[in-house]
Amino acid sequence: MTLRVRCTLPLRHFALAVDVTIPSQGITAIVGPSGSGKTSLLQVIAGVQSGAAAAEVSFNGSLWQGQRCEVPLHQRRLGLVLQHPSLFPQLTVAENLRYGWQRAPKQRPLQWHEVVQACGLHDLLQQYPAQLSGGQQQRVAFARALLAQPQLLILDEPFSALDDEARQYFVNYLRRVSGRYNLPVVWVSHQLTDVAQISDTLVQLHEGQVIGCGPLVTELQREPLRSKLALSVLEVRRSSLPQTQDHSWQLQLGGQQLVVPRPQWQQEDADATVRLRVFARDVSLTRELVADSSVQNQLMAEVITSYPAQHPAERVVQLRVGGQPLLALITSSSWQRLDLREGTAVVVHLKAVALHETFRERL
Amino acid sequence: MLQASDWQAIWVTLQLAAVTTAVLLVLATPLAWWLAFSRSRWRAVVQALVAMPLVLPPTVLGFYLLLILSNNFAFTFTGIVIGSVIYSLPFAVQPLSEAFRAMGRRPLDIAASLGADRWDQFKTVVVPLCRGGFVVAATLVFAHTLGEFGVILMIGGSIPGETQVLSVLIYDHTEALNYQTAHTLSLGMIIVSLLVLIVIYGRWSKSPLARGSNL
Numbered sequence: 001m002t003l004r005v006r007c008t009l010p011l012r013h014f015a016l017a018v019d020v021t022i023p024s025q026g027i028t029a030i031v032g033p034s035g036s037g038k039t040s041l042l043q044v045i046a047g048v049q050s051g052a053a054a055a056e057v058s059f060n061g062s063l064w065q066g067q068r069c070e071v072p073l074h075q076r077r078l079g080l081v082l083q084h085p086s087l088f089p090q091l092t093v094a095e096n097l098r099y100g101w102q103r104a105p106k107q108r109p110l111q112w113h114e115v116v117q118a119c120g121l122h123d124l125l126q127q128y129p130a131q132l133s134g135g136q137q138q139r140v141a142f143a144r145a146l147l148a149q150p151q152l153l154i155l156d157e158p159f160s161a162l163d164d165e166a167r168q169y170f171v172n173y174l175r176r177v178s179g180r181y182n183l184p185v186v187w188v189s190h191q192l193t194d195v196a197q198i199s200d201t202l203v204q205l206h207e208g209q210v211i212g213c214g215p216l217v218t219e220l221q222r223e224p225l226r227s228k229l230a231l232s233v234l235e236v237r238r239s240s241l242p243q244t245q246d247h248s249w250q251l252q253l254g255g256q257q258l259v260v261p262r263p264q265w266q267q268e269d270a271d272a273t274v275r276l277r278v279f280a281r282d283v284s285l286t287r288e289l290v291a292d293s294s295v296q297n298q299l300m301a302e303v304i305t306s307y308p309a310q311h312p313a314e315r316v317v318q319l320r321v322g323g324q325p326l327l328a329l330i331t332s333s334s335w336q337r338l339d340l341r342e343g344t345a346v347v348v349h350l351k352a353v354a355l356h357e358t359f360r361e362r363l
Numbered sequence: 364m365l366q367a368s369d370w371q372a373i374w375v376t377l378q379l380a381a382v383t384t385a386v387l388l389v390l391a392t393p394l395a396w397w398l399a400f401s402r403s404r405w406r407a408v409v410q411a412l413v414a415m416p417l418v419l420p421p422t423v424l425g426f427y428l429l430l431i432l433s434n435n436f437a438f439t440f441t442g443i444v445i446g447s448v449i450y451s452l453p454f455a456v457q458p459l460s461e462a463f464r465a466m467g468r469r470p471l472d473i474a475a476s477l478g479a480d481r482w483d484q485f486k487t488v489v490v491p492l493c494r495g496g497f498v499v500a501a502t503l504v505f506a507h508t509l510g511e512f513g514v515i516l517m518i519g520g521s522i523p524g525e526t527q528v529l530s531v532l533i534y535d536h537t538e539a540l541n542y543q544t545a546h547t548l549s550l551g552m553i554i555v556s557l558l559v560l561i562v563i564y565g566r567w568s569k570s571p572l573a574r575g576s577n578l
Contacts, residue, residue, distance in 0.1 A: 046476070073475035076476070088487075089492070
């Protein structure tokens with residue numbers, strides 16, 4: 001099941017020329033510098049681009065837009081949240097939400113009360129859009145898109161006006177909704193850590209061209225994202241061993257154990273995988289296991305390659321641990337002192353990890 | 364003071380203005396829509412054609428309409444409706460296409476993504492968001508038709524109860540040196556026009572859009 005997009009669309013300084021196939025499940029993020037055509041690509045997928053595009057968009061085998069035929073927008077069942085939340089100004093929040101809800105198919109997996117509550121809109125229902133803050137408007141626009149029971153969610157900077165805490169909440173909620181209702185998402189966000197937190201697939205754009213498209217884990221290792229973010233994501237499985245300690249979880253990564261603080265959220269499925277987000281600067285390397293260290297998690301890894309980091313005194317080392325790629329940021333002098341080279345076996349010390357739930361990839 | 368024939372002319376005038384407004388709202392809406400959103404290279408040509416009645420003398424328009432309509436509709440009420448519709452076309456099309464352009468495609472795309480088909484979008488998005496444009500268009504057309512003279516004289520003449528409207532009647536009274544009646548009718552027209560404009564503009568500024576929008 002895929003979403004296939006082919007298009008050429010002249011933009012101001014270059015043309016958006018894209019031929020890309022992305023899985024129509026899970027969360028796909030389009031990333032790239034500003035002005036690289038991310039919003040235009042989203043608009044082409046949604047079929048709302050301005051300007052004459054030669055576009056071909058097919059979703060799960062049905063042709064939405066081609067040379068001759070076009071499925072009208074109102075039959076595509078998209079959840080569309082564009083950069084400026086276009087709430088209908090003449091309607092209250094409740095009426096805005098009801099607009100899509102009433103026109104949705106009778107089968108409505110996403111329930112009114114659940115979405116209204118999750119988006120914290122209960123007290124705003126009788127207000128008009130002009131009375132809301134930018135963040136509140138974004139929450140309403142997001143909820144309205146969900147209540148229309150879409151088969152594809154297209155989000156352009158949907159949470160940009162929210163503060164960090166609220167954004168974190170909504171990013172997690174998006175992940176949960178996408179997983180629970182099997183709802184594919186294509187989104188754009190400037191917050192790359194949010195992108196890395198919940199996306200399964202990344203499409204990297206540069207001046208209208210796709211320069212990378214693939215699973216998050218591998219795209220994070222590809223330039224320019226690799227230097228820019230220096231972040232790795234490890235998919236790990238919760239250990240089937242009895243969880244002895246109350247405040248931590250034991251996880252398994254390719255036969256190796258690691259222990260992380262128990263997260264705040266409740267995981268719905270005890271057997272699911274979780275996602276570890278590790279910044280390269282939180283990874284250090286030794287040649288041997290260290291007995292007395294405050295760092296709890298030491299994993300065996302292999303050096304794949306290394307290259308200069310942005311700072312001339314530093315080096316990024318690309319490693320493989322439990323079959324998954326991992327980046328470490330160390331000083332160039334350490335690289336020499338430890339006499340590291342391709343194929344060297346090293347011990348990886350994870351100083352800090354962020355743990356995120358995933359629902360989709362059940363093993 | 365006013366005689367039956369004067370009241371008859373008032374009635375014909377109001378009928379003409381109402382019918383012209385109704386016909387033009389129906390005709391001008393799709394045309395204004397096309398002008399607001401089309402990327403066709405014919406847009407400039409169509410826009411110029413629509414604006415022609417603004418620059419042409421009414422007699423030119425009336426003359427050609429008389430030639431075209433001479434077999435069927437000349438000197439009938441239908442004939443002066445056709446003339447009025449063409450003469451007031453820019454007054455309907457321009458405010459509407461301005462309103463459509465100001466609204467932009469965005470709210471329509473959003474409505475469509477939420478499952479609204481074209482007609483549904485028109486009813487639930489275009490009409491409420493562009494209400495101001497519709498009100499201005501209707502007001503201008505109505506008022507402009509009340510004051511129409513040249514085109515009607517050319518293609519309608521001055522047949523009482525059929526094509527004799529107030530402006531023509533005032534002209535007839537003046538020609539006949541019947542200044543008192545001309546005075547009454549003229550003053551009445553000034554007052555009525557002013558009141559209509561004040562009421563409609565006053566109501567328009569209280570529309571929900573005055574609450575502000577982020578579209």
